[in-house]
Amino acid sequence: MEQEPLAAVVVTDVPQSVVVSASLTVPSRPQHPLPAAMFCPACGNQIVHTAVICPSCGTAVGTPKDKSIAVLLAVFLMAWTWLYTYKRDSVKFWIGGVLGLIGIATSWLVIGFFLLVGVWLWAIIDTAVKPAAYYQRFPRG
Numbered sequence: 001m002e003q004e005p006l007a008a009v010v011v012t013d014v015p016q017s018v019v020v021s022a023s024l025t026v027p028s029r030p031q032h033p034l035p036a037a038m039f040c041p042a043c044g045n046q047i048v049h050t051a052v053i054c055p056s057c058g059t060a061v062g063t064p065k066d067k068s069i070a071v072l073l074a075v076f077l078m079a080w081t082w083l084y085t086y087k088r089d090s091v092k093f094w095i096g097g098v099l100g101l102i103g104i105a106t107s108w109l110v111i112g113f114f115l116l117v118g119v120w121l122w123a124i125i126d127t128a129v130k131p132a133a134y135y136q137r138f139p140r141g
Helices: 067-084 084-107 108-131 132-136
Strands: 008-009 021-022
Touching: 067 084, 067 108, 067 132, 084 108
Parallel strands: none
Antiparallel strands: 008 021
16 A cells, blocks of 8 residues: 655755755554464364354364363362363353352351352362363363
8 A cells, every 4th residue: 555645845946956855654554463374173274363163164263271270270269260161161160159159158057168168179079080181172172
């Protein structure tokens, strides 16, 4: 795209040795480099870097996760670990979250304490028994 000058000043009524010419142009927008090409892990076709699924074969494309991070989240944050893998574990997150809130609300009763411990253990066991490949191939796992 060629730019047109916004203003131009040309002085021509002077001897030929002293010709002054000036123009003002607006610089073009900087071109941002395109991100590296991404390819579908299932069919190999090139896909847009923001794609969630491959338009050719319908395979889900996502960011791989780490099992150790999921287990640490389960140990320290209970049901919040399922936010890490929300695309596959959204139901577990909501059930665990509701049971956790009920446990907190009834923590002055003995049952609230056991409810919290139950959700905590459920989160730890659920994340620990999944193979590492589940997290590496997330969300297709």
